Amino acid sequence: MHNDSHPDWNAIAACDAHMHLYRGRTFAWNLQAVRGYMEWFGVERVGLMALPATTEIPWWRDDGSNLRCLGVKAVLNAENPARKVYAFAGLHLGDNAAPSSAEDFADQARRALDMGYDGFKSLQGKPGLRKRCGFALDAPVLDPFYSVLEERGKPLVFHVGDPADFWDLDNARPDARANGWLYDETFPTLAQVRAEAENVLKKHPALAVNFAHVFFLGEDPDEAERLLEAYPNLGLDLTPGWEMNIGFTRFHDRWHDVFERHPDRFYFGTDNSNWHASSDLASYDEPFRWAYDMDRSLLGEDPATFKVRCGDDVHRFRPMELSPAAREAALRGNFLRRYGAEPVPVDRDAAFEEAKRLLAFLDKKWPDCTHPDSWRTTLRILHRWTASPDALFAPEPFGA
Numbered sequence: 001m002h003n004d005s006h007p008d009w010n011a012i013a014a015c016d017a018h019m020h021l022y023r024g025r026t027f028a029w030n031l032q033a034v035r036g037y038m039e040w041f042g043v044e045r046v047g048l049m050a051l052p053a054t055t056e057i058p059w060w061r062d063d064g065s066n067l068r069c070l071g072v073k074a075v076l077n078a079e080n081p082a083r084k085v086y087a088f089a090g091l092h093l094g095d096n097a098a099p100s101s102a103e104d105f106a107d108q109a110r111r112a113l114d115m116g117y118d119g120f121k122s123l124q125g126k127p128g129l130r131k132r133c134g135f136a137l138d139a140p141v142l143d144p145f146y147s148v149l150e151e152r153g154k155p156l157v158f159h160v161g162d163p164a165d166f167w168d169l170d171n172a173r174p175d176a177r178a179n180g181w182l183y184d185e186t187f188p189t190l191a192q193v194r195a196e197a198e199n200v201l202k203k204h205p206a207l208a209v210n211f212a213h214v215f216f217l218g219e220d221p222d223e224a225e226r227l228l229e230a231y232p233n234l235g236l237d238l239t240p241g242w243e244m245n246i247g248f249t250r251f252h253d254r255w256h257d258v259f260e261r262h263p264d265r266f267y268f269g270t271d272n273s274n275w276h277a278s279s280d281l282a283s284y285d286e287p288f289r290w291a292y293d294m295d296r297s298l299l300g301e302d303p304a305t306f307k308v309r310c311g312d313d314v315h316r317f318r319p320m321e322l323s324p325a326a327r328e329a330a331l332r333g334n335f336l337r338r339y340g341a342e343p344v345p346v347d348r349d350a351a352f353e354e355a356k357r358l359l360a361f362l363d364k365k366w367p368d369c370t371h372p373d374s375w376r377t378t379l380r381i382l383h384r385w386t387a388s389p390d391a392l393f394a395p396e397p398f399g400a
Helices: 027-041 065-079 102-115 127-133 140-152 174-178 190-203 212-216 221-230 242-250 252-261 281-298 324-339 348-368 372-385
Strands: 015-020 045-049 084-089 119-125 156-160 209-211 234-237 306-310 313-317
Touching (some): 015 324, 027 281, 045 324, 065 084, 065 348, 065 372, 084 119, 102 348, 119 127, 119 190, 140 190, 156 190, 190 209, 190 221, 209 212, 212 242, 221 234, 252 324, 281 306, 281 313
Parallel strands (some): 015 045, 045 084, 209 234
């Protein structure tokens, strides 16, 4: 494990509540990416967020995403019982936006939870996907889905909105322009998607929701506290965007009060992904450290500012200067309370049936694939998994 220079860096083993496994990588690569990240940084638990529907055009489908996360969870947990990997499924939206009935959404939730997922991740509140879906986050077609999670007591990690400047076509930052995250009048506004998401909380008061990226409220601690006080089951995921930390620094004292008054509502997360993997653990430091250090420094008690390169600029941020109890809650305790001290066991027979169902669908879709190399990787993994119900648990050596 890396010997961090910060004196108390390893005093609390962090639980990373927000990581991704994107397509186009082999199963062995994905296993090593998560394994190496956890070992190098001493991360005790990781929540893998599946994204079967994304906003990138034309690659907005990733049908293998759910099983990819579940497979990595199954193998790594079996390989080392001290390592705890959790998997969060995402909704398949179908070829023509919404499936034909609300029951389809509810059935997806039931199948996923029965299979061994620990909760769900929703990206439907990202403006590009929200526009393409054509239905609101609080639409009746989604109510049965939310109700299944509510009844089963499983959490929903909910991405709603984006940084406010993504709606400013003239002044948005370069990465928004490069990734197609500029939103003109044809997209829902930030206020609109926030209102839809809050209505979900009103309609489903027992639903445990974590708004990713602090609901993009870095510049509005008063609104964040209003929501936390109004909805007892609401949490705020601290996964960066660095724009979040600009707001935290600008309104430092106000945010400090919010953190200390609601210490059970914040969750450490990085948004790290599987782009990098190597058998050399030291090579994990540079690609993964940016987000890891951003959140660890934010949650520190040392008042010294920390600097982070954000695009072409270097920003200085001020830590929250949290009490030890509030820091421990955000780094670890809240994860254990919401997601469980142990991941849900994977039902290999149910996963086997799901892999066969998905493989049959993708084999039919193959002629229309927009990204053949990525799809071939997904298909190779699925063909291997459908060899037997135990194939999901058979690890592959890195480099295979």
